[in-house]
Structures are given as structure tokens and as C-alpha cells.
Amino acid sequence: MTADHGKPEKTQLAEETLQLEKELAEMTTLAEERLNQLKYLQAEFDNFRKWSEKEKGSVITLANENLIKDLLVILDDFEQALPSLEDEKDREGVGMVYQKMVKILARYGLEPITCMGGKFDPQFHEVLCRKQCSEESDTIVEEIGKGYRLKSKVIRPSKVMIAEHASKKEGEENG
Structure with missing residues (x-):
């Protein structure tokens, strides 16, 4: 059992x-x-x-x-x-x-944008006018309004005058 x-x-x-x-x-x-x-x-x-x-x-x-x-x-x-x-x-x-x-x-973090003598860059500069001169084209010849960056962001672009290279005289082009 x-x-x-x-x-x-x-x-x-x-x-x-x-x-x-x-x-x-x-x-x-x-x-x-x-x-x-x-x-x-x-x-x-x-x-x-x-x-x-x-x-x-x-x-x-x-x-x-x-x-x-x-x-x-x-x-x-x-x-x-x-x-x-x-x-x-x-x-x-x-x-x-x-x-x-x-x-x-x-x-x-505010810093001015340096531009005099440099090349025009649309990220940092706003062209207000052009000036015919012996400088290479798109070289900044005058800062009209100061631009600024806040850290790495552009909060106000520099207002600039850029060079427009005059390679030939006007009479030579037409003649």
C-alpha cells in the first residue's frame, strides 16, 4: 500500500x-x-x-x-x-x-564682425553699394554699418561697400 x-x-x-x-x-x-x-x-x-x-x-x-x-x-x-x-x-x-x-x-558672446579688406561674404555682409577701383572685385573697401555676431550667430550683418574692379577704360570698351 x-x-x-x-x-x-x-x-x-x-x-x-x-x-x-x-x-x-x-x-x-x-x-x-x-x-x-x-x-x-x-x-x-x-x-x-x-x-x-x-x-x-x-x-x-x-x-x-x-x-x-x-x-x-x-x-x-x-x-x-x-x-x-x-x-x-x-x-x-x-x-x-x-x-x-x-x-x-x-x-x-557679442563680437563685432571684422570686414575691412576682406572678401564679401553674404553670411556676414550686406552690400549697400559698389565702388569702381583698382581693388579686386568683391573686396570690402568701406564699412558703412558695423555688424555683430552673438556667439556664432550673425544678429546684424555688416553694411559694406565693395570694390568693382575697373579693368578697362570706358573708351576702350566702345572703341
Whole structure:
């Protein structure tokens, strides 16, 4: 009897073992799925955080850009006023204020576009007029209005006069 009675116990234990192994496999699969979901959510959150920081930086840069564009008008006024001041003390005082303003704006990334003697580049320059001269064509011969970059972005192109090379005299062309 014990031998017969023992067989069903072994079968029952084997069935329970199989059932537990099956449940363990299901739980392991579920745990792996949850872990993968957690890793995915972590990556998504990290990407969101990076995007959010970048967006915040863009908003600050745009706000600075608009403010600096408005201040460029005052910078231009200083540049025009300085040569016209007759009193040396006035010129020195206004010059100091102008230099402070230039330094402050430079800390925020503002830099003038240098152009004299260089070649015309439509990314940095706006041609207002041309001048016939012996210089090579498209060489900048005069800066009419100062241009500026904020970090690497042009916020105001330089207004320039460029050379138009006069290779032949007018009479030679018609003759």
C-alpha cells in the first residue's frame, strides 16, 4: 500500500514542481519585461531632461539676443557721439562708458564682425553699394554699418561697400 500510495505523492510532487517552475518562468519573464520598461523610462526621462536643459538654454539665448539687438542701437549712438565730443574729459568719460558696455556685451558672446579688406561674404555682409577701383572685385573697401555676431550667430550683418574692379577704360570698351 505504501508503494502505491507513494507513487501518487511523487506524481503530485512532480506536478507541483512543474507548476512552480512554470510560475517561476512566467515571473522571471514578467520581471525582465518590467526591468526593460524601467530602463526605457529611465532613458526617456534622461532624454527629456537633456532636451529640457537645451530648450531652457535656447530661451535664455533668444532673450539675450533680443536684448542685445536693442542695445546695439545705443552702442551705435556711442560710436557716433564719441568723435563729435569736443571736450577731452567728456570724450574720455563717454569712452569709458562705451568700453564698459562693449565688455559686458562681449561676456554674453557679442563680437563685432571684422570686414575691412576682406572678401564679401553674404553670411556676414550686406552690400549697400559698389565702388569702381583698382581693388579686386568683391573686396570690402568701406564699412558703412558695423555688424555683430552673438556667439556664432550673425544678429546684424555688416553694411559694406565693395570694390568693382575697373579693368578697362570706358573708351576702350566702345572703341
